[in-house]
Amino acid sequence: MTAETTDVAEVGANTRKAGQYVYIAAVVLLCAWVIVPLYFLLINTLSSPEAVNSYPKPFIPEFDLGSLTFFANFAGILTALKNSILVAALTMVMSIAIGAPAGYALSRFEFRGKELFRLLILLTRAFPLPLLALPLAVMFIRVGIDDTIFGLALVHTTLAIPFAVLITFSLFSGIPIELEEAAWTLGCNRLTAFQKVILPLVLPGITASAIFAFVISWNEVFAAAVLTIENRTLTAFLLQNLDTSPLHLKFAGGFILVVPALIFIFAVRKYLFAMWGIANR
Amino acid sequence: MAVIEIKNVAKRFGDYQALHDINLTIDDQEFMVLLGASGCGKSTLLRIICGLETASEGEVWIGGKRVDHLPPKDRGISMVFQNYAVFPHLTVFENIGFGLRMQKLPNDQVKRRVERTAGLMHIDQLLKRYSGELSGGQRQRVAVARALAMEPDVILMDEPLSNLDALLRMEMRAELKGVLAESNTTAIYVTHDQVEAMSMADRISVMHEGKIVQAASPIEVYRDPAAEFVAGFIGNPPMNFLPATPAGAAGQWSVAGQTLHGPNAGKDLKFAIRPEDLTLADQGFQARAKVVEPLGAHLLVTCEVEGHQFRAILDSETQVRMGDTLTLAPQDGRGRWFDPATTLAVS
Numbered sequence: 001m002t003a004e005t006t007d008v009a010e011v012g013a014n015t016r017k018a019g020q021y022v023y024i025a026a027v028v029l030l031c032a033w034v035i036v037p038l039y040f041l042l043i044n045t046l047s048s049p050e051a052v053n054s055y056p057k058p059f060i061p062e063f064d065l066g067s068l069t070f071f072a073n074f075a076g077i078l079t080a081l082k083n084s085i086l087v088a089a090l091t092m093v094m095s096i097a098i099g100a101p102a103g104y105a106l107s108r109f110e111f112r113g114k115e116l117f118r119l120l121i122l123l124t125r126a127f128p129l130p131l132l133a134l135p136l137a138v139m140f141i142r143v144g145i146d147d148t149i150f151g152l153a154l155v156h157t158t159l160a161i162p163f164a165v166l167i168t169f170s171l172f173s174g175i176p177i178e179l180e181e182a183a184w185t186l187g188c189n190r191l192t193a194f195q196k197v198i199l200p201l202v203l204p205g206i207t208a209s210a211i212f213a214f215v216i217s218w219n220e221v222f223a224a225a226v227l228t229i230e231n232r233t234l235t236a237f238l239l240q241n242l243d244t245s246p247l248h249l250k251f252a253g254g255f256i257l258v259v260p261a262l263i264f265i266f267a268v269r270k271y272l273f274a275m276w277g278i279a280n281r
Numbered sequence: 282m283a284v285i286e287i288k289n290v291a292k293r294f295g296d297y298q299a300l301h302d303i304n305l306t307i308d309d310q311e312f313m314v315l316l317g318a319s320g321c322g323k324s325t326l327l328r329i330i331c332g333l334e335t336a337s338e339g340e341v342w343i344g345g346k347r348v349d350h351l352p353p354k355d356r357g358i359s360m361v362f363q364n365y366a367v368f369p370h371l372t373v374f375e376n377i378g379f380g381l382r383m384q385k386l387p388n389d390q391v392k393r394r395v396e397r398t399a400g401l402m403h404i405d406q407l408l409k410r411y412s413g414e415l416s417g418g419q420r421q422r423v424a425v426a427r428a429l430a431m432e433p434d435v436i437l438m439d440e441p442l443s444n445l446d447a448l449l450r451m452e453m454r455a456e457l458k459g460v461l462a463e464s465n466t467t468a469i470y471v472t473h474d475q476v477e478a479m480s481m482a483d484r485i486s487v488m489h490e491g492k493i494v495q496a497a498s499p500i501e502v503y504r505d506p507a508a509e510f511v512a513g514f515i516g517n518p519p520m521n522f523l524p525a526t527p528a529g530a531a532g533q534w535s536v537a538g539q540t541l542h543g544p545n546a547g548k549d550l551k552f553a554i555r556p557e558d559l560t561l562a563d564q565g566f567q568a569r570a571k572v573v574e575p576l577g578a579h580l581l582v583t584c585e586v587e588g589h590q591f592r593a594i595l596d597s598e599t600q601v602r603m604g605d606t607l608t609l610a611p612q613d614g615r616g617r618w619f620d621p622a623t624t625l626a627v628s
Contacts (some may be wrong), residue, residue: 125511178363181362183379185331185333185358185359186354187380187384187431188353188354188383201369241380
């Protein structure tokens with residue numbers, strides 16, 4: 001009897017231990033999945049062309065800035081960078097201007113079809129962009145906004161809005177309605193209560209959501225490549241030119257694209273969790 | 282400094298009727314407590330007076346002016362919320378001064394009034410802090426100070442002390458009562474805590490299922506409950522009930538083997554008596570003790586009288602053990618009678 005109980009206890013302990021190993025292995029694997037490619041990107045960007053093409057690779061970068069310097073002097077890259085920033089900034093403004101009121105309404109008002117509406121917002125992300133890109137291009141040409149920064153920003157805004165709505169929805173929901181009600185009893189109407197109480201409280205989160213919209217636009221390449229010719233954004237520009245470039249320049253180009261996005265996402269990571277209702281609870 | 286009149290107010294949420302035809306007049310400078318269990322409609326009524334909720338029917342008048350179509354800011358009221366609702370992005374000073382700033386008062390006046398009300402609530406040393414740096418009790422003080430600084434005609438409070446711990450609640454209760462009495466405002470105070478209601482109110486409105494069952498002074502609500510619900514709700518423990526049948530002569534009732542003098546009525550009634558109005562005697566109800574709880578100041582005995590639960594509060598030095606049979610006599614003039622059909626008091 002006693003022998004049996006100790007056996008059972010041992011088996012239990014072993015299972016728990018095994019589970020722990022599986023858990024740790026999964027975490028390591030997931031981290032490697034993200035970090036290893038980034039690390040290679042970093043090494044190859046900071047290596048001389050010879051080192052990039054050699055084998056085996058060194059694990060410590062040589063801090064050769066040749067590839068990056070080449071890019072800085074590459075014709076057209078500054079215009080592309082300017083276009084990218086303009087499109088992303090416009091996307092940022094439009095997606096917040098449209099998404100934040102929707103998020104507020106979702107969090108504060110009861111209306112029919114609210115749950116369905118939330119689902120539909122997410123479903124817009126289920127539409128593959130390549131499917132839309134050609135009809136959009138045709139339509140843009142007819143309307144006359146093809147190959148413009150505004151036209152591309154419109155498409156990017158469509159991509160960013162679901163996130164803007166969901167993040168702001170969770171931000172507004174995190175602010176007790178009593179704060180607003182208290183403001184109303186203290187002499188505010190809906191608008192002034194929003195200005196004086198809600199806005200200061202959600203501003204950090206709104207900023208984060210805006211940065212996220214910026215990153216979505218910054219990273220987007222398909223629509224940018226299809227809808228622009230002269231006014232290419234950095235992604236579309238690099239996609240077009242890197243195809244025919246030597247390997248070390250491809251790495252450097254990739255690096256230039258990835259780093260700002262990474263930094264931005266890192267800055268707003270807390271709010272991305274909030275979007276799914278995990279943080280701040 | 283205003284009379285509040287609530288006329289035929291009803292509220293429906295879809296099919297659910299939260300309030301039925303409420304009529305209530307609250308006098309100038311009166312301290313009115315709305316008392317009831319959760320879901321009885323007391324908070325809804327307060328929110329209708331405040332303007333955070335609109336009534337489905339009826340009118341609300343404050344200071345001789347009809348206000349039910351006005352937004353909260355134009356009603357001359359201010360409100361203290363259950364979870365304080367202190368603005369986290371503002372200092373205590375700016376919280377208390379928030380309403381005054383909205384009225385565009387000059388800086389020196391704002392400063393004077395904020396400092397005065399902060400002094401009243403004993404938070405003058407906290408003016409530079411943010412709400413995150415305050416304890417629950419301090420936040421509550423800020424919320425009250427913010428409401429008082431508006432110098433409103435009417436101050437509305439929605440369970441303001443229910444988030445505080447017991448000792449602090451008792452302290453704040455007395456303090457709040459004093460501050461409000463001095464401020465000359467009419468106050469409506471919502472609570473589910475009957476001790477709070479009894480100790481603070483000029484008048485208590487006991488609410489049940491969307492109706493006001495009784496609106497009277499605390500002592501009247503306690504001594505002469507207008508309905509069985511009030512008798513079974515107020516008091517800790519509440520009144521005991523025993524069925525009463527007519528015993529021949531008019532005004533004579535047979536209650537658990539005893540003949541008692543009561544009202545004239547041609548049908549069965551219920552007899553009600555408070556646990557503390559029972560005494561050990563030679564003649565009375567035969568009660569078998571089931572649970573004996575010594576509470577220090579007195580002894581609470583839960584008994585059974587002819588199958589009905591029956592509680593008595595006795596002197597703490599009484600020797601009673603489980604299973605003992607006690608003879609409990611009701612004190613003269615303390616018994617009350619209710620009609621089981623209407624549940625209303627009969628006298």
